[in-house]
Amino acid sequence: MKRFDTFPPLSLRLKLVLSYLIVALGAILILAIAVSLAIQNYFANSQRDQLRSEGEYRAQQIGHLYRAYGGDWRSVPLQLIQPGGPELLVIIDQNGDPLLQIQPGSLKLSDDEFPVLRQSLILALQGQENDGRLQGGGDDSSFSGLYVSEPLRYNGQSNGNMIGALFVAVPERFPQASVQLAFLSNVNQAILIAGAGVALAVIIFSLFLARRFTRPLESLTTAADQMRQGDYSRRADPPKSKDELERLAVTFNAMADTIESDVTELRHQEQLRRDLLANIAHDLATPLTAIQGYSEALADGVIAGEEARQETAQLIGREVQRLRRLVGDVQQMTSLDSGRARLELAPLDMQALVDETLEVIRPECEQAGIALRNEIDPQAAPVMADSDRITQVLFNLLDNARRHTPAGGNITISAQPMSEVLRVCVSDTGTGIDAADLPYIFERFYRVDRARTASAGGSGLGLSIVKAIITAHGGTVSAESSAAQGTCIYFSLPLAAQSEREKYVGKGATSNYAS
Template identity: 30%
Template sequence: MIRSVHGKLAAIMLALFSILGFILIIITLFSNRMYFQEASQRLNRSIAKELVSHRVIIKDGGVNEPVMVEIYNDLHQVDPGVQVYVLDRFGHILASSVRSDELLLEHVALEPIFMFNSRKGKLPIYGDDPMDLNHRTIFSACPIPTKGDVEGYLYITLGEGEDVSIGKMLAASHIARLSIYYALLGLLLVSITGLILFNYLTRRLRKLTSSIETFMPPDDGEISLPEDAEKKIPRDEIEKLQMVFDAMAKRIKKQVWDLEDGDRLRRELVTNISHDLRTPLTSLQGYLETLLLKKNLSDEERERFLETALKQSDRLRRMVADLFELSQLDAHGVRTHPEPFSVCELAQDIIQKFQLSADKKGVRLISDFSSHLPLVVADIGLMERTLENLVKNALQYSSDGGIVTISIHQEDEEMVVQVQDTGPGILKEDLPHIFNRYFRAGDSAEDAPEGTGLGLAIARRIVNLHEGELEVLSTVGIGTVFSFRLPVLSQERMACGTDS
């Protein structure tokens, strides 16, 4: 609940309302207390003046004790918290209604009394409480006598000071308690209303998040969230929506890139086909036109021209087939179908297939591997095409007396397949380009006119399709070695296949 936007908003709202309610309650209680004190002091403002006007409090330079007792008794019947003090004109306490041992002050500040009698200060006005050093209280005061030279002051504390606690006020006032109850009830009703409104306002956000999640396809291994987001638990709907949006944006970018890449590959294919087919078509057209124009050709010359035209036609056929295969590999249109097989048996079949061609060139085609090597897992058809291209390339660049070797050995959990020749080798500056289309190292193109120039490019794409890399090592004058690696069939997978 707290992880959702609705939950967070509700928690924040409740916290704010609680703080606001607490502040309002404190302000209300404080205001009520201040109002009560102001009303009490205003109501009793003239009490001291009335007493001084009608009674003789200071007589013959001293305090009239019987009058003091009478004043205290009258006031105490009305308010038991009232205390009466007689001050001299400097504020010293001359007499009081309390015992002398209860007095903690011998002197009362006169500034509040002056302010009270001048009627310039705003009520409530607080004065000293002789019975409490830390307590200030509301009062009523009047100079003695009311007219003429001041001999002293009648100072009456009203028994409700500024330090009255809220707890005491609540305990003593039913109205105050009732106000608190109503305030809490109002806060509860507002909170419930806010929760309902937040739930209503955020339901569209939750619906949008759910709709986007439903729209997103299952993860197919190609489109996924960033690594840091995959382990991250969304804190609310907004962050969840952000994560889903990022995944959708990533998917859309990849789809746009795939479309652009596919369009680029199609344009390249059209360009390459028009360029690659021009040479054999031109050659084929030239020989056929010669046969048509020259009527006096001998049978031997006519046969030679026809053989050349047939050879160009066959080269054109092979080039079209290679171009189509390479374009499919470049456009990711070929899917592998891995299965366990013996790469040694496959290599032996390749050797038998090219043995006749090797014998015609005077090249020895030999094998270097054990028949007891474990099985590998790969697409056997694509691996056959790879080995054919590598062996064909090795034979093309090997002269009479050369050797082409297919060697296979195991390294840890991989099988290393190598095709080695004793040809002229490849220059160091040519090595980065040998997998490019139609690239021929040095002047060797004249030594292998029957090649299409696409074999190595196709072989590399196939190895890459198996998540491998076609590597090459070459030394000028000694020969070249092409190698790649295939995964060995594991015991777990072999057991799984047996159970199946």
């Protein structure tokens, strides 16, 4: 025997159609049963009322006939009393003795129905009109149908003396009953035809409605499947229904936008990681190759003379320092990215800190013919920052500007308070950065021809470290550049709270970074 779960699953559209059809057919079936029962009840009540009226009329006529013949049953011509159709007719006198019994054709009372007949006549002799149904014996020859019993009174008056009782019954196979059954059959047939029409209309309507409901879901399913296969640009088509389906599609598309953005960012980060490893390997290989070459030359005695050997040793020392800077920058970036770097936050006078930093770098700039200017207002409010980290930011930015500003150029540091932050600008009059490169200059090891060549001494991590330090302080970093005016690097730092400023009064801005 096959299990039910071996059948193919039904689609949501088919489930909706079947559910609508079942509800409609159920409603039609209930309506048909209710109408059929109502009609049957109406016909039964109508037949009962008609039989009761006929019984009352016959009782009055028999009472008048009894009076007309002197009030003696023996003188009354009972043969004149005939039923109006195939009726069962029984008359008894006031003593309960039978006077007349007429049975319709071959139909006879079953033995089980005689007690019913007797009890009904007894109630009539007691002055109680009563009616009911004879069930019959279950075969075609037994009588079954409605009955009524009426008391017979002298002169047919309700206050006359009791003279007997009348029992009248109509069989179910009476022609009038056949007409009623035919009418009921026609009604049921009409309901069946109407039900078929309604079912067809329900199927058509439910198909239309199910398609309207399932089309957005199919769009969602297709979009989700495409995303599962790696196409994160796929979106669902939101229906213009202003309901849950539209909200679901809009929410799905918003989720897809987030996923696509996250995946794009992850791919970008993965590419950055690969580039980082490749750049580190390249930047390590260059000084190591130089050190190896110089060392082998010294060992093989290729370099003769004490002065030449001293110069080679200095070259090796510079390459080692270059390696140390690169390793230090990588370690610092790793520390900042992982959140392990601790910031010693305190109120910091940016004008004083910039003066200290410029004094350190001034000899190299003067030798290169570059002018340095500090345009920060001495009265500027202090910022809440780590002095050593901010000094490193200034050194990285100033060193980058120095190496790529020609002789006769200027490097200027200015600041402007904005709301709850101080916005600092380190600008130079160099050749500028191409617009295509500008969005990427803060990425690790990203180099442009102007400022990112290894031969110029940069590790490719300077601006990345600047961004990481400023971000750790809760600030932002941006850049503007043009070929005519040079480059300006902006960074913002939060201003110190008023309570911290009061503690700060009288303190200087010192840093251990340059020491």
